[in-house]
Amino acid sequence: MSLDGTYDDGNIFAKILRGEAPAAKVFEDDHVLAFMDVFPQAKGHTLVIPKHSSARNLLEEEPQTLAHLFQGVQRVARAVRAALRPDGLTITQFNGAVSGQTVFHLHVHIIPRWDGVPLGRHGEGGMADAGELKTLAAEIAAKIS
Numbered sequence: 001m002s003l004d005g006t007y008d009d010g011n012i013f014a015k016i017l018r019g020e021a022p023a024a025k026v027f028e029d030d031h032v033l034a035f036m037d038v039f040p041q042a043k044g045h046t047l048v049i050p051k052h053s054s055a056r057n058l059l060e061e062e063p064q065t066l067a068h069l070f071q072g073v074q075r076v077a078r079a080v081r082a083a084l085r086p087d088g089l090t091i092t093q094f095n096g097a098v099s100g101q102t103v104f105h106l107h108v109h110i111i112p113r114w115d116g117v118p119l120g121r122h123g124e125g126g127m128a129d130a131g132e133l134k135t136l137a138a139e140i141a142a143k144i145s
């Protein structure tokens with residue numbers, strides 16, 4: 001899907017927001033939802049999405065919603081750091097299929113990084129164990145401040 005197009009409310013993140021698909025939830029407020037990525041590129045890979053949005057990508061989003069989204073990203077990233085003590089955090093966001101985007105509801109990736117551990121390939125890792133994701137989500141959630 002290119003940068004041009006219309007929002008499809010059948011996408012998996014819209015289903016998670018409506019409670020129609022499961023997610024290992026980390027954090028939620030009036031504006032954003034954070035949950036574990038089921039194909040993590042590293043342990044603790046977390047996604048943050050706007051809750052009230054029909055933007056497929058960053059270019060389409062309202063500035064005020066972006067402000068709330070990135071406040072949420074910072075809050076969750078701090079909790080990921082506190083919970084997992086990574087050496088760094090890779091924060092990414094893709095726009096259009098050619099860039100690597102596979103889900104067309106705006107979202108931001110928070111990926112913890114450790115010295116000597118290469119980043120897993122985007123969209124090519126295996127599916128994580130649901131129980132492990134739930135445990136990680138609880139560990140990160142406990143550090144939200």
Ligand code: AMP
Pocket residue numbers: 012021023036037038039040047093094100101102103104123
């Ligand atoms: P992107 O490729 O940037 O659009 O990112 C979409 C991300 O969503 C990928 O990293 C996928 O692993 C992840 N993903 C796909 N389906 C689900 C799901 N049901 N729950 C959590 N993460 C998902």
